[in-house]
Amino acid sequence: MTKTNIVIMTMLLLMNILIMMMMLMMMNGDDDDDDADDDEVVDDDDAAADDDDGDDDDKYSITSANRGL
Known part of the structure; x- marks a missing residue:
């Protein structure tokens, strides 16, 4: 082969x-269009315990089940 x-x-x-x-x-x-606002703060602990179905969902969590041990 030649140099060229x-x-x-x-x-x-x-x-x-x-x-x-x-x-x-x-x-x-980076697609920021479908993501939530960066300034919005979501507290996951309150959202899991308050789903408005009447029962206390926190008592069924793994951490609360291990508290009695």
């Missing part, structure tokens, strides 16, 4: 790698 062929093949390979990296970066983009 090697240079052209190397350039094509580098362009191919660059295009693949750009495609990966586009697919891995």
